Amino acid sequence: MKAYFTYSCILLVFVLQACQSNRKTETKNGGIVKYKITGKVDFNDGMQVYLQNYDNELQQFQKTTVKDGEFILEGELVSDGIYNLIVKTDYKDKDTGKKSFRITYPVFLENNCDYEFKVQKYRDGNVIQAAEIITNSEASNNLFVFEKEVAKVKQTWDTRREALSNEAAQLKASLMTIGKGEDSKYNYAIDRMREAGKESQELAKKNPREEVSSLFVNKPEHRTSLITPYLFKYITINENNYARYWTVLDSLDASIQQHPLTIAAKAKVERVKNFYEQMPVFPSITPRNIKGDSLDISKFRDSKLLIIALWSSRDRFSKMDIPTLLNKEPQLKNLGVSVIYLSVEKKFEEWETGNKSLGLGLNSYLLNVTDKDFIVNNYNVSSFPTYIWVEPKSLKIKELRGGDPATPDFLSAIKKAL
Template identity: 30%
Template sequence: MNRLHFLIFLFVGFLFLACNPTAKQNVEQQDSVVYPNLVKVKLTGKVDLPDSTQVYINTDENTMQPLLSARVLNGSFTLSGELDEPNFYNVVMQKQKFKVYIENGKDYHFEGNVSGGTIKSGSFQTNSVAQNNYQTMENVLKQELAALQKKSAELRLSFDNPKTYQGAVEQYERLSKQRDSHPDQLRKRYLDDPTVAAAFKIYLIKESKIGKDNHSTYYQILTGMPDSLKQLSMYKQAMSKVEQVHDFFAKMPDFPDIHPRNIVGDSLNLADLRADGSLLFVIWGSWNKEAKADIQQLKNKSAALHKLGVQPIFLTWEKDFDAWEKASKDLSLGKHNYRLNAADQEFMVTNYAVRKLPHYLLVNAKDLKLINYAFTYPLDGQLERKLKEELAK
């Protein structure tokens, strides 16, 4: 190719690029930033607060940075702008937070209740299903807890009468347990309801305590969410929280065939205990008063444990041999009282989350399958009942 042909080729190529709109569009696309979950916000409010009172939006994860801000004027305000994604945000005024799920295409209006120049309460009028689910659940929880509290208060007169005292105490304890468990039960009702918005279910899981009884259910709910919601930070936070617990249980190994030694130097041989129905491993320490008190009560139940086919085995990672020997003698722990080595201790901590003493593991003696990696020894005299419940599962 001579020099003239080369120049002609370059000129034609330049004309092609200059006249090709597709090529120009591709360059522009590379230079632009895309926010696929961007939310356009216009949130109005009516609140009888002084002019110039600040109103702003933030998140629980970043309370120091207002994302959108406005000022009250003539009892009204408007928060407008853009947010990175649909999420539960806080509308903040006078240090009071009002939670709201903000998503695209929905209308939001806040009505505040003010007394003495201070905002006391407020709610959102909106066509967002997730936000209405949230507000309804909060109101139901408040009403039902108040009803339980009222029933408890009505028992006071019964406490003063010796004839009704015992029955009143038992009823008060039942009501106390209902109050403690009620938020979890209400949360479960909403998670089981197919009409509840998926975004609100994600929020409920994100705010929940994840454990043995719910990790699998929560994992199934989250994996079944629409793909559009799986891109949101709220979903990623909830799934990360659930996955950590889910993986812990899914990967939890059987109890290892360990061979620690007791005080006289004999090794634990788990194969010799296969005829026992279950093994209750008690991890304790001579320095721990709670552990020693529990063990004493456990020994008082030896006949009941034998009847249930449960063999207690005491384990410690005591460094002070003399302290362990003395405490073992004081408690009359017998031969099934062993000291773990460093590797076995690390195994217990890593795989069974043994971090607080006393800790109890209930294990099938025949195959060393875990029945309960964290059996809670009850100090209320209900050990036999609790063990029967576990062994019947």
């Protein structure tokens, strides 16, 4: 009897492990998700429980209420993904002595998984202070870890920004105490205030979700989890990382390769991949300037960046923006950036008149029909002015839609590109 019991226990363990293993390797192709979330809440009969779109709070789904200390929230969704589980009370009668509250719990819902909402701690009689969702969904459990990491990174950045703010305030106060002959001390305080302000601004622009997503998707243990392709929505794909992220997506488990989330993530990376691997380099064209001299694009090889400004005298935005770029050329030159102006005019006289009115001088060239067609068609130029950023030595395209010189962040974008 004892031997039989032992054998039964071992068999049960193997069955449970097999079920978990099968769940991970089960093919997931997307489609309708049937879910069921159960929960037990001791002190809030009548409390509302419902699902909400993770990225859009205005979009809400099925609702239910707590009855006799329990709830069941079930239904169908159009796709796997992250949804917010909202638990909410609204006590309008002040005599109840109970407090209203609303708490959000992100959860990744997928088919064939169990979800149980469990309260860990209450405060003020009925307010849920801590709770967890117990599930066998690998993606959900990964999500819970992800959310904690995001909160941790955000807290680190907030702490750093607070420290920078305090430092800047102290430096500003110290300026009042700096006397004559202490120029170096004064200049240090001013420079450090600027540096602190710049660092604080950069931190404010950063997205902790992108930071954590980048680290998260690169971990080999997440290759079977749908959270990996999902997190690509937060990641910026560029020339420096597309190959690495393509390798990550290509190495995902076969069970999720055909899922819409994986397909969407691959499409996002593939657009950048194709851009840099299939985009033709900028041609070594030889258009002529107003004096009839041919453009020698090789003379710009020592520049750090080459801006090709495509314009038309017929276009009113060209008339507004091109002078702005022209005025910023001294600053661009200091950064190692060169500018070439290429006109797409059909008639020489129109280009000559437009060139003169804008004051472009000898660094402006008129494209012939063949070169114009190549550039417009291969680089999908649909409006003017268009600024193509080129790597001078290789003539590879860095940006098909370079920054607008009339925008405040133009020079910042240039510095970032460098």
